[in-house]
Amino acid sequence: MSLDIWPQTATWHGGELHLGGIGAVELARVYGTPAYVLDEADFTARARAWLDALPDGDVHYGGKAFLCPEVVRWLDRLGLSLDVCTGGELAVAMAGGMPPERVVFHGNNKSPAELRRAVAWGIGCVVVDSFTEISRLAAIAASLGVRQRVMIRVTPGVDPHTHAFIATGGEDSKFGFSLSAGAAALAVERVTAEPSLELYGLHSHIGSQIFELDAFGTAAARTAEFAAAVGVTRLDLGGGLGIGYTPDDPTPPTPAELLAVLRKETAGLRLAVEPGRSIAGPSTVALYEIGTIKGRFVSVNGGMSDNPRPGMYGAAYTASLANRASDAPPSPFTVVGKHCESGDVLVRDLPLPGDVRPGDLLAVPVSGAYQRSMASNYNHVPRPPVVAVRDGAARAIVRRESEEDLLRLYL
Numbered sequence: 001m002s003l004d005i006w007p008q009t010a011t012w013h014g015g016e017l018h019l020g021g022i023g024a025v026e027l028a029r030v031y032g033t034p035a036y037v038l039d040e041a042d043f044t045a046r047a048r049a050w051l052d053a054l055p056d057g058d059v060h061y062g063g064k065a066f067l068c069p070e071v072v073r074w075l076d077r078l079g080l081s082l083d084v085c086t087g088g089e090l091a092v093a094m095a096g097g098m099p100p101e102r103v104v105f106h107g108n109n110k111s112p113a114e115l116r117r118a119v120a121w122g123i124g125c126v127v128v129d130s131f132t133e134i135s136r137l138a139a140i141a142a143s144l145g146v147r148q149r150v151m152i153r154v155t156p157g158v159d160p161h162t163h164a165f166i167a168t169g170g171e172d173s174k175f176g177f178s179l180s181a182g183a184a185a186l187a188v189e190r191v192t193a194e195p196s197l198e199l200y201g202l203h204s205h206i207g208s209q210i211f212e213l214d215a216f217g218t219a220a221a222r223t224a225e226f227a228a229a230v231g232v233t234r235l236d237l238g239g240g241l242g243i244g245y246t247p248d249d250p251t252p253p254t255p256a257e258l259l260a261v262l263r264k265e266t267a268g269l270r271l272a273v274e275p276g277r278s279i280a281g282p283s284t285v286a287l288y289e290i291g292t293i294k295g296r297f298v299s300v301n302g303g304m305s306d307n308p309r310p311g312m313y314g315a316a317y318t319a320s321l322a323n324r325a326s327d328a329p330p331s332p333f334t335v336v337g338k339h340c341e342s343g344d345v346l347v348r349d350l351p352l353p354g355d356v357r358p359g360d361l362l363a364v365p366v367s368g369a370y371q372r373s374m375a376s377n378y379n380h381v382p383r384p385p386v387v388a389v390r391d392g393a394a395r396a397i398v399r400r401e402s403e404e405d406l407l408r409l410y411l
């Protein structure tokens with residue numbers, strides 16, 4: 001059976017896609033295209049599935065997947081915590097009113113200014129990632145008269161079989177302290193020697209878009225073994241659960257299935273996890289308008305600036321006509337963007353009705369993670385809005401960028 005990759009509330013009426021009870025034609029008319037349409041019920045259900053899978057632990061949403069103040073408010077209400085990894089993400093957490101004690105700060109090169117802001121705000125935990133950072137953070141916490149909770153990011157030496165660019169748990173990684181080379185043990189010594197730091201737990205994150213539960217299990221077992229050796233009782237085992245992007249992808253494991261594997265290796269320890277993609281990714285559909293058709297090339301009014309993933313990772317997507325039904329026999333098309341690069345391809349070999357024409361709407365599912373958050377202004381293309389839909393109502397939670405927004409930067 002093929003994988004259902006559309007958000008929970010997606011329905012089709014006479015060939016028109018409806019999300020959250022609103023038709024694609026109406027969404028395009030009101031908000032324009034391209035636009036990311038976020039199914040709030042789908043996002044919320046996926047976040048709840050993680051909370052249900054870990055009732056006695058903490059779920060930190062990985063904000064890098066997609067973050068804005070409204071999403072921060074949803075997370076707060078649902079009872080999730082939040083993982084941020086830059087001063088910018090920290091600023092969004094603050095703007096959304098996240099309680100500071102439920103925010104965890106990651107990153108391999110946090111600046112002194114970022115650390116100071118986080119500690120002064122009362123952030124719950126800083127995940128330290130280098131010896132430089134341990135001393136830097138200790139000095140900052142001491143100067144603010146704070147005893148800062150920290151987790152130590154360890155590198156468990158696991159190959160998660162994902163794209164090399166998004167694997168982080170191997171020995172040759174810029175992230176973390178190696179367990180096998182002894183750096184993690186030294187980091188524990190350094191942290192415990194600092195009176196302004198409290199060793200709160202250990203963190204590991206082996207990468208993203210991972211389907212193999214064994215890789216998560218091995219990383220958890222190695223981290224738990226080290227935790228026992230150094231007397232730590234809390235583990236944050238990161239994010240990384242994979243999702244399907246096309247109907248041909250394998251069915252991903254559920255949060256409950258992943259947690260069963262993690263728990264088996266970590267008896268007696270309090271766990272946290274950091275899902276990003278698996279909550280945000282499937283919740284959102286990118287809506288484009290077709291502008292030109294030339295041979296097999298269907299050009300839409302966005303492209304690599306709103307979805308860099310095909311170009312960066314060779315990611316495969318699918319798309320469907322979203323505004324009408326057609327009986328025309330399908331033929332394979334290549335969906336391309338409007339940017340000045342031949343590599344600006346969104347979907348390859350996509351069967352679309354042979355009568356596809358300019359003005360048609362094209363919907364790309366699974367567009368909620370690492371798309372708006374990695375969108376650029378390449379070719380001075382303003383970034384699309386994010387429109388949340390729920391129970392027949394729609395509202396922009398991120399507005400469309402304008403050319404004035406772009407020009408405002410120039411002196």
Ligand SMILES: Cc1ncc(COP(=O)(O)O)c(C=O)c1O
Pocket residue numbers: 062064065083106205207208209238239240241274275276277278369
């Ligand atoms: C430390 C950390 N936590 C959580 C995540 C979220 O991962 P994902 O979106 O794959 O669930 C990432 C990104 O890979 C990460 O680097």
Ligand SMILES: N[C@@H](CCCC[NH3+])C(=O)O
Pocket residue numbers: 064166208209309313369370374
């Ligand atoms: N940007 C990557 C994921 C990065 C994970 C962040 N730690 C992707 O789109 O797949």
